[in-house]
Amino acid sequence: MTNQRAPHHHGDEPIVSIRNLRAGYGRVPVVHGVDLDLRPGQVVALLGPNGAGKTTTLRAIAGQIPTVAGDILFDGVRTRAPLHRRVRLGMAYIPESRAVFRTLSCRDNLRLGSSGLSAALAMFPQLAERLDVPGGLLSGGEQQMVGLARALSRKPDLIIADELSLGLAPLVVDTLLAAIRSAADEGAAVLLVEQHVRKALTVSDFAYVMRRGSIELSGTSAELLERVDDIERTYLSLALHPEAS
Ligand SMILES: Nc1ncnc2c1ncn2[C@@H]1O[C@H](COP(=O)(O)OP(=O)(O)OP(=O)(O)O)[C@@H](O)[C@H]1O
Incomplete structure (x- = not known):
C-alpha cells in the first residue's frame, strides 16, 4: 500500500485480502477462519450481533493484535x-474510542491533521462555529467528526472504522457515513x-455478516438490503441495540 493511490491500484485487485483468519486474546480464539476482501473505491460493512468478533477482526487487520493463524495480505503481500x-x-484505523485531545481547542485538534483546517471544515462545515471549544467539551458527534477529519486528511488508501456512530444521533451518523463514502469514492x-x-x-x-466468530453470510449490500428483515431476525437478533438499526 502507498499513499499514491490511483496509479498503484488497477482493476479489481483487492488492496487487502484476509484468508482463514484466526485471532483472539491469549489462548482463546474468538475469530475462526474469516475470509474477506477489500477493494479500492469500495465500502465494505462487517455486521453482526455483539460479541460476534467484529472488533477482533478489525484489530487483527489493523495489526493491533497478532493473528493466531491465517494470512493478511496487503497488496497481495503477506504482512x-x-x-x-x-x-x-497508508492505513487509517479509527477504533471505537474517540480520539480528540481534550484540552486542545477544536481548531488545534484539526490542525494536527496533515491537510489542515480548511480541508476539515470543507468535510464538516458545522465545526466552523466550534473552533474555540476545547476537544473535551465538544459533543460526541463533533469529537467523532474531528477524529474522522484528522484520519481522512492523510488520504489513507485503507480505512478501518469501528462503530463510528456509537451513541450518536441519526443525522450525525449520516454525516459521518457520508464522509466515509466520499473517501471511498x-x-x-x-x-x-x-x-x-x-x-x-x-x-x-458489499457486506459480510458475522456470528460467533465466523462469516455466515455475504453479498452485495443491495442484495442484503432487500432481505434485511430476514437478516436481522436470523443473524442479528442477539444485538443489544436492536433499536439502533
Ligand atoms: N481484550 C479482550 N480480552 C479477552 N476477550 C475479549 C477481549 N475483547 C473482546 N473479547 C471477547 O471476544 C469476543 C468477540 O468480541 P468482539 O469485541 O470482537 O465482538 P464484536 O462483534 O465487535 O462485538 P461488540 O459489538 O460487542 O464490540 C467476545 O466474546 C468478547 O468477550
Missing part, C-alpha cells in the same frame, strides 16, 4: 507488520463495523 507500520503504509478501500444495519447497507457496496 505481519504492527499497527504503526500499517499506518505508515475518491479511491480508498473502507471496512466499516456499524450497528445501524440499514444505514450500513445503504452506504456500503
Whole structure:
C-alpha cells in the first residue's frame, strides 16, 4: 500500500485480502477462519450481533493484535507488520474510542491533521462555529467528526472504522457515513463495523455478516438490503441495540 493511490491500484485487485483468519486474546480464539476482501473505491460493512468478533477482526487487520493463524495480505503481500507500520503504509484505523485531545481547542485538534483546517471544515462545515471549544467539551458527534477529519486528511488508501456512530444521533451518523463514502469514492478501500444495519447497507457496496466468530453470510449490500428483515431476525437478533438499526 502507498499513499499514491490511483496509479498503484488497477482493476479489481483487492488492496487487502484476509484468508482463514484466526485471532483472539491469549489462548482463546474468538475469530475462526474469516475470509474477506477489500477493494479500492469500495465500502465494505462487517455486521453482526455483539460479541460476534467484529472488533477482533478489525484489530487483527489493523495489526493491533497478532493473528493466531491465517494470512493478511496487503497488496497481495503477506504482512505481519504492527499497527504503526500499517499506518505508515497508508492505513487509517479509527477504533471505537474517540480520539480528540481534550484540552486542545477544536481548531488545534484539526490542525494536527496533515491537510489542515480548511480541508476539515470543507468535510464538516458545522465545526466552523466550534473552533474555540476545547476537544473535551465538544459533543460526541463533533469529537467523532474531528477524529474522522484528522484520519481522512492523510488520504489513507485503507480505512478501518469501528462503530463510528456509537451513541450518536441519526443525522450525525449520516454525516459521518457520508464522509466515509466520499473517501471511498475518491479511491480508498473502507471496512466499516456499524450497528445501524440499514444505514450500513445503504452506504456500503458489499457486506459480510458475522456470528460467533465466523462469516455466515455475504453479498452485495443491495442484495442484503432487500432481505434485511430476514437478516436481522436470523443473524442479528442477539444485538443489544436492536433499536439502533
Ligand atoms: N481484550 C479482550 N480480552 C479477552 N476477550 C475479549 C477481549 N475483547 C473482546 N473479547 C471477547 O471476544 C469476543 C468477540 O468480541 P468482539 O469485541 O470482537 O465482538 P464484536 O462483534 O465487535 O462485538 P461488540 O459489538 O460487542 O464490540 C467476545 O466474546 C468478547 O468477550
